[in-house]
Amino acid sequence: MEFRTVLTTCPYCGCGCGLLLEVLDGKLIGTLPSKTSPVNEGKLCVKGWTVHEFVSSSNRLTQPLVRNGASLEESSWQEALDLAAKRLKEIKERYGPDSIGVLTSAKCTNEENYLLQKFARAALGTNNVDHCARL
Amino acid sequence: MSAKIKEAVQTLLAQGKIKGFLGLREENGHILPHLFCDHKEMDSLSLGDDRKPGDARYPLNQILTQLAIAYPEHTFAVLVRGCDERGLKELFKWKQLKEEKVILIGLGCPDELAKACECEKPFPDSLVDGPKGEKVDSQKVARVNGMDLDARLQFWTAEFDRCIKCLGCRNVCPMCFCKECTLEEANLVDTGEVPPANPTFHLVRALHMVGRCIDCGLCEEACPADIPLRTLYKKVADIVCEEFGYKTGFSVDEKSPFNIIEVK
Numbered sequence: 298m299e300f301r302t303v304l305t306t307c308p309y310c311g312c313g314c315g316l317l318l319e320v321l322d323g324k325l326i327g328t329l330p331s332k333t334s335p336v337n338e339g340k341l342c343v344k345g346w347t348v349h350e351f352v353s354s355s356n357r358l359t360q361p362l363v364r365n366g367a368s369l370e371e372s373s374w375q376e377a378l379d380l381a382a383k384r385l386k387e388i389k390e391r392y393g394p395d396s397i398g399v400l401t402s403a404k405c406t407n408e409e410n411y412l413l414q415k416f417a418r419a420a421l422g423t424n425n426v427d428h429c430a431r432l
Numbered sequence: 433m434s435a436k437i438k439e440a441v442q443t444l445l446a447q448g449k450i451k452g453f454l455g456l457r458e459e460n461g462h463i464l465p466h467l468f469c470d471h472k473e474m475d476s477l478s479l480g481d482d483r484k485p486g487d488a489r490y491p492l493n494q495i496l497t498q499l500a501i502a503y504p505e506h507t508f509a510v511l512v513r514g515c516d517e518r519g520l521k522e523l524f525k526w527k528q529l530k531e532e533k534v535i536l537i538g539l540g541c542p543d544e545l546a547k548a549c550e551c552e553k554p555f556p557d558s559l560v561d562g563p564k565g566e567k568v569d570s571q572k573v574a575r576v577n578g579m580d581l582d583a584r585l586q587f588w589t590a591e592f593d594r595c596i597k598c599l600g601c602r603n604v605c606p607m608c609f610c611k612e613c614t615l616e617e618a619n620l621v622d623t624g625e626v627p628p629a630n631p632t633f634h635l636v637r638a639l640h641m642v643g644r645c646i647d648c649g650l651c652e653e654a655c656p657a658d659i660p661l662r663t664l665y666k667k668v669a670d671i672v673c674e675e676f677g678y679k680t681g682f683s684v685d686e687k688s689p690f691n692i693i694e695v696k
Contacts (some may be wrong), residue, residue: 298506300452300495304462304464315462319495321498329491330604332488333462334462337656340598340654342598
């Protein structure tokens, strides 16, 4: 038997609230706000309070899905990335780079967000960069 | 850190009387709930005092309830302050925990904390360490009582108006053990609405604190909108005491008027 709490950072928005994941025998059973986190001082929003619920959700995607008409079909990463690259190239050539935009995310690291805007500006050639918080 | 509590727990562990001790530990400057199963871990014991006494308390009884569901055959010890002990007494009555499977390791609260909490009994009967402090009357409830009804309604609706419906008050509550919660019942509250209906949402929860709230104050500490929930539930407890002569969590052998289960 093992019960412990693991201090981590909320994955939802960019505030960086400290939270404790309650772990019983390797399984997540709950979330508590960290009292000693200087960011949230023992408080959380409704999303932070429920982060343990999605971690082992059966609805999570485990591999890329490629749209084929009305349905989504499972594919390999290689296949999905090749398709995305091919279609982005086609769209850029046909309609111009400003026909494409990218949405970054608070759930990513700063570095990943940097990479995405770099990809948008340097590879795609557009300044159409926005953020998931405005979705 | 308390040498007395450490020693009491180490003895229980060494004698095999408990499977583990549910308390708090300090790690990298943070205070976290932890189940101590090995006496060697006890050096990291914390009593929940970070910058001020008792400012890093956690709902240990809520965790204990979950441990008891997973391991009903085992006995656990748990760190309790006066409020936590009151909570356990009610949880025993409501059949959420078995009294014979829980050993209380009591910690008395210093005056500073008792005053901040306006605590009715800032020490547990199962006192192992800490002071046996004096009862503190609630100035905050007295202030609300001093308002006329219109002013009181205005006060509470203004406070509730800041609610963002994080449900933290319910989530952190060691006495909220229902499997189905009224706050998620579409026939009783507007479940899809944010902010929640004012004052219905908070008054529904206040009603459900009748005979349950043991005044630990974790709800108020968890509230991102700084709603004085503790004052609200203290008032609820006062009404329960006036109307039913029942003080929530103060006895183990008195039947709760809100529970059909007979005790002992």
